[in-house]
Amino acid sequence: xxxxxxxxxxxxxxxxxxxxxxxxxxxxxxxxxxxxxxxxxxxxxxxxxxxxxxxxxxxxxxxxxxxxxxxxxxxxxxxxxxxxxxxxxxxxxxxxxxxxxxxxxxxxxxxxxxxxxxxxxxxxxxxxxxxxxxxxxxxxxxxxxxxxxxxxxxxxxxxxxxxxxxxxxxxxxxxxxxxxxxxxxxxxxxxxxxxxxxxxxxxxxxxxxxxxxxxxxxxxxxxxxxxxxxxxxxxxxxxxxxxxxxxxxxxxxxxxxxxxxxxxxxxxxxxxxxxxxxxxxxxxxxxxxxxxxxxxxxxxxxxxxxxxxxxxxxxxxxxxxxxxxxxxxxxxxxxxxxxxxxxxxxxxxxxxxxxxxxxxxxxxxxxxxxxxxxxxxxxxxxxxxxxxxxxxxxxxxxxxxxxxxxxxxxxxxxxxxxxxxxxxxxxxxxxxxxxxxxxxxxxxxxxxxxxxxxxxxxxxxxxxxxxxxxxxxxxxxxxxxxxxxxxxxxxxxxxxxxxxxxxxxxxxxxxxxxxxxxxxxxxxxxxxxxxxxxxxxxxxxxxxxxxxxxxxxxxxxxxxx
Amino acid sequence: xxxxxxxxxxxxxxxxxxxxxxxxxxxxxxxxxxxxxxxxxxxxxxxxxxxxxxxxxxxxxxxxxxxxxxxxxxxxxxxxxxxxxxxxxxxxxxxxxxxxxxxxxxxxxxxxxxxxxxxxxxxxxxxxxxxxxxxxxxxxxxxxxxxxxxxxxxxxxxxxxxxxxxxxxxxxxxxxxxxxxxxxxxxxxxxxxxxxxxxxxxxxxxxxxxxxxxxxxxxxxxxxxxxxxxxxxxxxxxxxxxxxxxxxxxxxxxxxxxxxxxxxxxxxxxxxxxxxxxxxxxxxxxxxxxxxxxxxxxxxxxxxxxxxxxxxxxxxxxxxxxxxxxxxxxxxxxxxxxxxxxxxxxxxxxxxxxxxxxxxxxxxxxxxxxxxxxxxxxxxxxxxxxxxxxxxxxxxxxxxxxxxxxxxxxxxxxxxxxxxxxxxxxxxxxxxxxxxx
Numbered sequence: 001x002x003x004x005x006x007x008x009x010x011x012x013x014x015x016x017x018x019x020x021x022x023x024x025x026x027x028x029x030x031x032x033x034x035x036x037x038x039x040x041x042x043x044x045x046x047x048x049x050x051x052x053x054x055x056x057x058x059x060x061x062x063x064x065x066x067x068x069x070x071x072x073x074x075x076x077x078x079x080x081x082x083x084x085x086x087x088x089x090x091x092x093x094x095x096x097x098x099x100x101x102x103x104x105x106x107x108x109x110x111x112x113x114x115x116x117x118x119x120x121x122x123x124x125x126x127x128x129x130x131x132x133x134x135x136x137x138x139x140x141x142x143x144x145x146x147x148x149x150x151x152x153x154x155x156x157x158x159x160x161x162x163x164x165x166x167x168x169x170x171x172x173x174x175x176x177x178x179x180x181x182x183x184x185x186x187x188x189x190x191x192x193x194x195x196x197x198x199x200x201x202x203x204x205x206x207x208x209x210x211x212x213x214x215x216x217x218x219x220x221x222x223x224x225x226x227x228x229x230x231x232x233x234x235x236x237x238x239x240x241x242x243x244x245x246x247x248x249x250x251x252x253x254x255x256x257x258x259x260x261x262x263x264x265x266x267x268x269x270x271x272x273x274x275x276x277x278x279x280x281x282x283x284x285x286x287x288x289x290x291x292x293x294x295x296x297x298x299x300x301x302x303x304x305x306x307x308x309x310x311x312x313x314x315x316x317x318x319x320x321x322x323x324x325x326x327x328x329x330x331x332x333x334x335x336x337x338x339x340x341x342x343x344x345x346x347x348x349x350x351x352x353x354x355x356x357x358x359x360x361x362x363x364x365x366x367x368x369x370x371x372x373x374x375x376x377x378x379x380x381x382x383x384x385x386x387x388x389x390x391x392x393x394x395x396x397x398x399x400x401x402x403x404x405x406x407x408x409x410x411x412x413x414x415x416x417x418x419x420x421x422x423x424x425x426x427x428x429x430x431x432x433x434x435x436x437x438x439x440x441x442x443x444x445x446x447x448x449x450x451x452x453x454x455x456x457x458x459x460x461x462x463x464x465x466x467x468x469x470x471x472x473x474x475x476x477x478x479x480x481x482x483x484x485x486x487x488x489x490x491x492x493x494x495x496x497x498x499x500x501x502x503x504x505x506x507x508x509x510x511x512x513x514x515x516x517x518x519x520x521x522x523x524x525x526x527x528x529x530x531x532x533x534x535x536x537x538x539x540x541x542x543x544x545x546x547x548x549x550x551x552x553x554x555x556x557x558x559x560x561x
Numbered sequence: 562x563x564x565x566x567x568x569x570x571x572x573x574x575x576x577x578x579x580x581x582x583x584x585x586x587x588x589x590x591x592x593x594x595x596x597x598x599x600x601x602x603x604x605x606x607x608x609x610x611x612x613x614x615x616x617x618x619x620x621x622x623x624x625x626x627x628x629x630x631x632x633x634x635x636x637x638x639x640x641x642x643x644x645x646x647x648x649x650x651x652x653x654x655x656x657x658x659x660x661x662x663x664x665x666x667x668x669x670x671x672x673x674x675x676x677x678x679x680x681x682x683x684x685x686x687x688x689x690x691x692x693x694x695x696x697x698x699x700x701x702x703x704x705x706x707x708x709x710x711x712x713x714x715x716x717x718x719x720x721x722x723x724x725x726x727x728x729x730x731x732x733x734x735x736x737x738x739x740x741x742x743x744x745x746x747x748x749x750x751x752x753x754x755x756x757x758x759x760x761x762x763x764x765x766x767x768x769x770x771x772x773x774x775x776x777x778x779x780x781x782x783x784x785x786x787x788x789x790x791x792x793x794x795x796x797x798x799x800x801x802x803x804x805x806x807x808x809x810x811x812x813x814x815x816x817x818x819x820x821x822x823x824x825x826x827x828x829x830x831x832x833x834x835x836x837x838x839x840x841x842x843x844x845x846x847x848x849x850x851x852x853x854x855x856x857x858x859x860x861x862x863x864x865x866x867x868x869x870x871x872x873x874x875x876x877x878x879x880x881x882x883x884x885x886x887x888x889x890x891x892x893x894x895x896x897x898x899x900x901x902x903x904x905x906x907x908x909x910x911x912x913x914x915x916x917x918x919x920x921x922x923x924x925x926x927x928x929x930x931x932x933x934x935x936x937x938x939x940x941x942x943x944x945x946x947x948x949x950x951x952x953x954x955x956x957x958x959x960x961x962x963x964x965x966x967x968x969x970x971x972x973x974x975x976x977x978x979x980x981x982x983x984x985x986x987x988x989x990x991x992x993x994x995x996x997x998x
């Protein structure tokens with residue numbers, strides 16, 4: 001350094017001496033300005049660098065501080081690193097470099113230099129973040145994303161800020177609102193402003209805020225509005241201005257009206273979803289119990305076997321086709337069907353065919369079989385629940401109204417059950433096998449006289465019922481536990497559905513399942529889960545007293561049999 | 562007759578030799594019995610609770626093996642007597658009676674659910690047995706014959722709620738108390754209700770909901786939580802029983818409720834329960850315990866190493882995926898503590914050992930010196946709160962500075978506020994408002 005100064009020194013001296021001395025002070029100021037400007041931007045860059053580095057700090061409070069710094073700098077260059085931190089894709093190398101992994105986790109990029117790094121040569125550590133870090137992170141990302149050119153990103157950012165707005169953001173949002181062209185985003189921005197505007201001292205501003213809330217408001221504002229209408233111990237309103245109170249009341253009633261319809265819609269969806277799960281669990285039973293009259297206590301275990309088949313297929317995909325992993329569920333459909341069907345057929349050939357016409361023995365034998373199946377699964381897979389992951393296209397959901405999310409896995413179960421019911425119906429009504437099955441279930445002797453091999457048909461029918469139960473198990477693996485006792489949970493519900501719907505009719509089972517599902521979901525908000533279930537059981541008892549054949553009584557010989 | 566006589570003679574010799582053999586057998590049996598100390602292990606190995614309780618049996622056997630390797634207790638080897646009450650509550654009482662009366666065990670380690678504990682309690686009190694109960698529970702109990710090595714509510718539930726109230730925990734203002742419909746959630750929520758009200762939370766800001774056992778459809782409840790949470794920071798306190806947790810957490814994730822918005826703190830979800838769940842959507846949700854497998858102490862590393870070696874040696878199912886958890890640690894501490902007390906008392910007599918256990922200290926895997934309270938028979942325990950990580954382990958976000966004393970009777974319930982559990986003179990009572998002497 002000293003050497004450099006020495007080199008410059010003579011020139012400087014020469015400059016001062018040869019040029020007009022009058023410029024010297026101006027020049028000095030100029031140099032100072034340049035230097036200070038440089039150093040300022042240098043400091044800013046340095047700050048960014050330091051804050052980014054601190055994202056990988058071992059202390060959570062340092063990480064929080066770094067995030068806040070990055071937010072206040074307003075530099076969108078920090079976004080990739082912040083998003084990576086939130087999605088758990090940020091790593092810290094041993095020498096403190098911050099590395100951003102891509103979605104697949106196979107490639108890494110240095111957050112500062114943007115250079116690709118060789119992940120294998122580094123030993124990486126995850127920064128430890130917790131909820132309080134995540135909360136700050138979401139808000140910071142939201143504020144930075146407001147500047148994004150992509151409207152989708154701006155929308156999520158705006159929603160994020162609506163959830164956790166603070167008065168510090170008002171200016172920023174007012175600015176963003178002025179530039180915003182997308183109506184949906186404008187709406188949310190004005191809501192954020194309205195939320196803050198309610199607390200202002202300006203009466204006009206508060207009234208305007210109330211108007212905005214009344215227009216677009218969602219349930220999130222309910223408690224804010226209720227606060228405006230609160231009374232103190234002396235029964236006086238805390239809010240002295242009657243105009244504000246009136247505005248709040250109007251806004252509140254409009255929100256509540258909207259919410260009522262949203263709730264009914266949500267309940268209907270929840271009911272259909274529960275109904276479709278009941279239907280999948282019960283459809284197999286509707287065939288084995290409904291059509292064949294076998295009281296199959298091992299039906300639940302067929303569900304369990306279907307779920308475990310899904311688990312095995314998932315593991316095979318994880319092991320051998322990791323790049324196709326997302327699609328394992330599709331591959332599981334035939335596997336779950338075939339495995340359960342084969343076990344069902346073995347059961348029928350080995351045991352049940354000797355017991356036709358002896359319901360009590362069948363009941364005991366199938367109950368014994370169910371215990372054997374549970375214990376075998378416990379021996380093979382262990383008593384613990386096993387993990388069946390949701391493929392990413394079934395995770396999450398679609399939000400139609402504010403606060404009502406229809407999860408993808410439930411939507412796909414509804415679609416799946418429609419597919420299964422149509423297939424079963426087509427199989428029974430449109431194929432010769434179906435014709436034979438119907439013939440045998442209506443009148444075994446007569447069918448036999450007509451040359452139908454009733455034994456074979458029994459076997460196929462039982463296999464079909466078990467296979468469908470296997471498909472039910474596949475669907476159940478996506479919403480709940482997969483463990484040896486999975487079937488026990490659903491066996492009672494399945495019988496309930498089949499008995500309510502009417503034995504021997506697919507249409508009855510469909511109606512029974514959907515009816516029970518929807519009824520349950522409309523009862524639950526009012527009565528609670530425990531009481532709701534009791535009411536349903538009482539209703540079923542009454543129904544069976546009045547209509548022993550269930551909702552859809554089969555006509556003709558079946559009844560006489 | 563002659564024929565008979567000769568037969569009689571023959572049978573006489575057989576008879577005497579049989580008697581001789583029998584006497585010899587009894588003698589050797591007695592010698593053998595004197596050589597070992599029988600220890601009862603009363604955990605369900607089949608039925609619904611097998612999922613949780615099997616590991617406790619395993620870790621108890623491991624601890625016994627460890628003590629035996631060091632020469633046993635009072636120079637005698639411990640002999641574990643394992644019985645299976647099969648998740649059947651009345652059977653717990655029968656098996657407990659069998660252990661004490663027939664097997665004459667010196668001490669029993671067992672039970673998980675509160676209902677099983679309540680079912681064996683009269684047996685232990687009647688026959689003066691000694692039970693170590695290793696699971697976190699609802700409190701409101703203290704028995705002369707039971708030592709509680711799990712947490713009382715003030716060692717788990719109350720600190721967890723206080724954490725969620727703090728700024729770091731999200732400064733929750735509204736509370737959802739969600740549980741399975743049985744005694745533990747009901748009592749815990751009763752305590753929490755009083756506690757929250759004492760902290761100025763109004764009744765309108767508390768939602769208490771119960772579901773039946775094995776409930777698997779959480780759509781409505783999650784939607785209700787969402788509606789309830791609108792407008793104020795909200796936290797969920799979950800006392801949902803093991804198996805229903807998976808559908809609950811899956812529904813939470815799918816309906817888009819994130820831990821950063823509405824954190825759920827669970828009291829019955831530990832490492833063992835998370836083994837069957839895809840934990841990615843759960844990252845950030847919390848659990849409160851007195852021990853986590855991820856606690857970074859020398860003692861814990863040793864404990865995990867021992868456990869892994871034990872699993873490997875005995876080829877236990879699950880193999881390398883087996884984890885340690887809080888009730889396992891509590892079982893381990895309990896056995897160590899009993900052995901230490903018996904050694905000090907110089908006998909395995911129940912009354913003498915009971916006197917010796919009070920004040921015993923054991924170095925626990927959680928890194929603290931843990932003491933048994935002589936007065937209320939509960940352990941002083943540290944409280945740790947952890948967030949679920951992607952790998953199914955917990956990241957500790959908060960912990961107490963040291964072990965805290967259990968309150969067997971909650972000071973927040975007006976009815977039990979004045980009750981005292983104190984088994985030392987002059988109280989000698991687990992459920993009294995006045996001293997006996």
